Amino acid sequence: MSDRDPAATEEGGAAAEDRAVTEEDGAAAEDPAGPQDGGTASGDPAAFQERTRARRLAKLDALRARGIDPYPVRFDRDTTAAELIDRYGELAPGTVTADVVHVAGRVMRERRHGGLDFADLRDETGRIQLMVTRDVVGAEALHDFSDLDLGDWIGVEGTVVCTDHGELSVRIGSFRLLSKALRAVPDIRHGLTDAESRYRRRYLDLILDEPSRRVFAIRSAVISATRRVLLDGGFREVETPVLLGQAGGAAAKPFVTHHNALDIEMTLRIALELPLKRLIVGGMNRVFEIGRVFRNEGLDTRHNPEFTLLEAYQAFGDYHDMMDLTERIVSSACTEAIGTTVVEVGGREVDLAPPWHRATMAELIAEHAGVEMHPSMPVEAAREIADRFGVDWLDVWGSGKIMAEVYDETCEAKLIQPTFVIDHPREVSPLARPHRDDPTLTERFEMVVAARELANAYSELNDPVDQAQRFADEAKLQAGGDEEAEPVDDDYVEALEYGLPPTGGLGIGLDRLVMLISGAE
DSSP states (O other): OSSSSSTTOOOOOTEEEOOOOOOOOOOOOOSSOOOOOSSSSSSSSHHHHHHHHHHHHHHHHHHHHHHOOOOOOOOOOOOOHHHHHHHHTTTTTOOOOEEEEEEEEEEEEHHHHTTEEOOOOOOOTEEEEEEHHHHHHHHHHHHHHHHTTTEEEEEEEEEEEEOOSOEEEEEEEEEEEEOOOOOOOOOOTOOOHHHHHHHHHHHHHHHOOOHHHHHHHHHHHHHHHHHHHHHTTOOOOOOSEEEESSOOOOSSSOOOETTTTTTTEEEESSSSHHHHHHHHHTOOEEEEEEEEEOOOOOOOBBBOOOOEEEEEEEEOOHHHHHHHHHHHHHHHHHHHHHHHEEEEEEEEEEESOOOOOOHHHHHHHHHHOOOOOOOTTTTHHHHHHHHHHHOOOTTOOOOHHHHHHHHHHTTTOOOOEEEEEEEGGGGOTTTTBOOOOTBBBSSSSEEEETTEEEEEEEOOOOOOOHHHHHHHHHHHHHHHHHHTTTOHHHHHHHHHOOOSEEEEEEEHEEEEEEHHHTTTO
């Protein structure tokens, strides 16, 4: 390109100053809160940030003294980095167009070479290179551009070009500072390596890490596709209370809080189930909710005390209908998010396209543990099997509960391809309908893929007398030391006495679904 310094390239040339990490800002720490992989040039990240902030505050004052607003109200952007790449990605090297575009984003890297500067502009869709030359913008504007700090937001008007080295770029005609960053962002070459910092300062993780931004995009697509499948299936979206007199609908320990106006103890919901089934009693035949639930339990990579849950209920259906619905939701969400139903988990391909394998809990125990178990077996025999596999049990547990614990210990980790684990013991399914062929079992399934439970569903128990007895049995378990036993809910039993039609219910942990599709750990 005729106006370029032949010694410079779009990478800045050997003599160029690369400001991915500037001498002025020091060798940026991977986490401004503390040194992870080398810290700053001074070895003191707090002092480094204070020096950086002081320099940038001085620049802020200088800008205002010149009459420049460092935080203007708006900028009229007409394209994004991804749209530019999509429209102009095939430009031949050395091509100069007359197409004027307006882009905006954060300055994440600068390369200076005399009268020619380059910078990376990052927006929510990706990266585009900027180039600015003295003969186009003038010496003062070039100086102002060179004086930008990494992390500053700018809006740019310029023309689309492709450099001699084939780098799609926007040649700046003018630019405007949109937001002055007063703190130095971490080194983009490494991102945030400290897990606590990533979660505590999610905004920094998003600034630096393209995979993290991809997970957010996948999450949005998954939830959108899930909602669309349900709405197209005639379901109505609703919202139910988060604060409850008592938590129910799952085996979990709730958070407890105090309602000042009513002067009563309340719990945060652990599930969406019981309020939604009350709506089925009221005549709303298909309902669903996507909402946050709260369980006061442990933390690990697959469990968070606060997570997003989908629950859907369909009158006149059963757990077979819920299996079909689960397949539609998961396969549609995966296709919408990544364009295929095949995901990679731990180096293995998992295909989420239906139909999925279906097996009873008893069949899986026989296959993977090599023993026969059934809820009707003598409890002493069940305890002996549990002891053989190192499974702890409580005196108040019957054979069905022990059977479920043996399954958890010996089978779940071996289920990689999507599998419906069906026909759970009655003892561990207090809200599920008795199996039509075996009253010691229930018409319930868990959907397991890549060794993790993704969904739980059943044909709903709609016999109020049976439900009241199940709650009474759960109360005995609680008294015997089982903290996760279902609490007695007399109000729900009363609702059932007004009549719940045959109903299928489904719950899917959307966070786990996003993890599966995106490959996030």
